[in-house]
Amino acid sequence: MVIVCKRFLILLPISSSDQTVEKQAESLRNISNMYELDKKKWADAICSLQEKIKVMMEIQEEFMFKVIYKYYFCMILIIICYAKFVLQLMKSDYLKLSFEAHECVDSIPELNNMVFAVQELGMF
Numbered sequence: 001m002v003i004v005c006k007r008f009l010i011l012l013p014i015s016s017s018d019q020t021v022e023k024q025a026e027s028l029r030n031i032s033n034m035y036e037l038d039k040k041k042w043a044d045a046i047c048s049l050q051e052k053i054k055v056m057m058e059i060q061e062e063f064m065f066k067v068i069y070k071y072y073f074c075m076i077l078i079i080i081c082y083a084k085f086v087l088q089l090m091k092s093d094y095l096k097l098s099f100e101a102h103e104c105v106d107s108i109p110e111l112n113n114m115v116f117a118v119q120e121l122g123m124f
Contacts, residue, residue: 105111
């Protein structure tokens with residue numbers, strides 16, 4: 001440190017308070033540089049994480065689409081099986097009713113002759 005008087009130029013050694021201020025300034029610069037580096041690292045990490053999240057969401061959407069597709073496919077198969085079952089029941093009911101009707105007709109021997117007579121009347 002330099003002190004200038006009107007008559008003398010006095011050179012004094014740097015005081016401890018000046019050294020403390022210098023050390024604190026150096027420390028502050030170091031901390032500031034570390035902060036900037038950390039800030040950049042965090043920004044890079046956040047960008048990387050955002051990209052990974054985006055990829056995971058795309059995978060999840062694709063998975064959900066496959067699950068939904070399989071669900072609807074299974075539902076369609078169940079509906080088809082149920083429809084076949086109902087048709088089979090209807091067919092068996094129809095066969096049963098048809099059999100009962102033939103039994104009923106066959107139980108009355110004269111009914112056949114009456115049916116033919118009525119049909120002949122309608123032809124004229």
